[in-house]
Amino acid sequence: MNEKKAVGEKATEFVKDGMVVGLGTGSTMFYTLLKLGQLVKEGLSIQGIPTSIQTAELAKELNIPLAGFKEIEKIDLAIDGADEVDENLNLIKGGGGALLREKIIAKAANQFIVVADPSKMVKTLGSFPLPVEIVPFGAEMTEKHLRELGGSPALRRVNGEPFRTDNGHFILDCIFPSLAQPQELEVSLNKIPGVVENGLFIGMADVLITLNSDHQPILYRKK
Numbered sequence: 001m002n003e004k005k006a007v008g009e010k011a012t013e014f015v016k017d018g019m020v021v022g023l024g025t026g027s028t029m030f031y032t033l034l035k036l037g038q039l040v041k042e043g044l045s046i047q048g049i050p051t052s053i054q055t056a057e058l059a060k061e062l063n064i065p066l067a068g069f070k071e072i073e074k075i076d077l078a079i080d081g082a083d084e085v086d087e088n089l090n091l092i093k094g095g096g097g098a099l100l101r102e103k104i105i106a107k108a109a110n111q112f113i114v115v116a117d118p119s120k121m122v123k124t125l126g127s128f129p130l131p132v133e134i135v136p137f138g139a140e141m142t143e144k145h146l147r148e149l150g151g152s153p154a155l156r157r158v159n160g161e162p163f164r165t166d167n168g169h170f171i172l173d174c175i176f177p178s179l180a181q182p183q184e185l186e187v188s189l190n191k192i193p194g195v196v197e198n199g200l201f202i203g204m205a206d207v208l209i210t211l212n213s214d215h216q217p218i219l220y221r222k223k
């Protein structure tokens, strides 16, 4: 069975007529977007706020109307994937490099829904290297500061060249020996000059959609 499709499509049940919807990025969101495109074709009226150029392009292909921040007053709902989800619905995101725009939109939304197949569920965050978005200027120094915080950063590359986010920044993928206190690390990381944002989404998710052992969609709400 296609687990990403099952959870991705389930999230569209939260989308109602007239809503402004934050549209996340990634292969799970692909299915959410396909389903939203179908619903729009059938008459659903929404405005989407994309979290990446990739998502904006797909939404345009699917005729999902898009809006910018100047045109809207609120975001009713944001839907997005995750790289890891713990039992408290804390997340690591940014595997696709869209973490900054994703966090801005998740924070602005009245409700943030995460779609994650069971492979993303973990007891403690941190097996997935934490993406940290940094400005290219002084990258070596920023990397050094991340090492001082206990991380082992690696510059993300594509075809040998540094990967650039939609915002023109670099990504350092950081392994930390322990992410037992993710909320403290999230704050410490963002205090480093040169760090723009990190992929820890602590206390932000309101609803998680994953699958149970019978492969049926199951919802967990923030405690």
Ligand SMILES: O=C(CO)[C@H](O)[C@H](O)COP(=O)(O)O
Pocket: 024, 025, 026, 027, 028, 029, 080, 081, 082, 083, 092, 093, 094, 095, 096, 097, 098, 099, 102
């Ligand atoms: O954070 C993200 C992109 O920056 C994605 O939501 C995350 O990487 C999950 O992607 P996928 O659904 O493809 O597994």
